[in-house]
Amino acid sequence: MKRFAVRYRDQDNCAPHNCNQGMERYRIFLSVCVLCFLLTAVFALSGCGQKNPPAVGKVLPKFTLSDLKGDKITVPDDFTGKVIVVRFWVDWCKSCAIEMPMVDAAYNKYKDKGLVVIAVNVGQQKDIAEAFVTKLKLSYPILLDTNSAISKRYGVKAVPFTFIIDRKGIIRKRILGEAGNETIEKIIQDLL
Numbered sequence: 001m002k003r004f005a006v007r008y009r010d011q012d013n014c015a016p017h018n019c020n021q022g023m024e025r026y027r028i029f030l031s032v033c034v035l036c037f038l039l040t041a042v043f044a045l046s047g048c049g050q051k052n053p054p055a056v057g058k059v060l061p062k063f064t065l066s067d068l069k070g071d072k073i074t075v076p077d078d079f080t081g082k083v084i085v086v087r088f089w090v091d092w093c094k095s096c097a098i099e100m101p102m103v104d105a106a107y108n109k110y111k112d113k114g115l116v117v118i119a120v121n122v123g124q125q126k127d128i129a130e131a132f133v134t135k136l137k138l139s140y141p142i143l144l145d146t147n148s149a150i151s152k153r154y155g156v157k158a159v160p161f162t163f164i165i166d167r168k169g170i171i172r173k174r175i176l177g178e179a180g181n182e183t184i185e186k187i188i189q190d191l192l
Helices: 002-012 016-046 094-113 126-136 149-153 181-191
Strands: 063-067 072-075 083-089 115-122 142-145 161-165 171-176
Touching (some): 083 094, 083 181, 094 115, 094 181, 161 181
Parallel strands (some): 083 115, 115 142
Antiparallel strands (some): 063 072, 161 171
16 A cells, blocks of 8 residues: 555656656557557458358359369359359368268269359368368369468358359359258259
């Protein structure tokens, strides 16, 4: 208690230049805090994917990525007139590991009727994606979005994330999370 009283008394008796320095430091500190808060808010609001991710009923904006062989593939342009399933995934996603073989079965069942499945790996290196695909024995094309630019542009904030596009290039479904084989197959059948 006595210590506090002494400090308080010392502040009352401080020399004017010492008090002004303290106030100036406080203003600078407060300015830095406000600036940090504003910068954080600006980055948080502007950096969360695309402002207007592709919506159901709109044309799928095209993108070009490399597949596991290094060939460039442009979606949807390279698959005009086909029903396209675009799935965003990562190797640590348990739902992806369960659903991707089921989607592969649907792909093999309907590819002769015009179905294309494209799996876009989000933010991982080729060797990681390749090991995962090899383990699951997937037969549809795998594209690499190593810097996540396309995923952000498309508003992908979680995986699995699926777009289902009709033969005219129009997005008919956006599915966040697990979809189940029956759900995806039903949607595919309706569009084929």
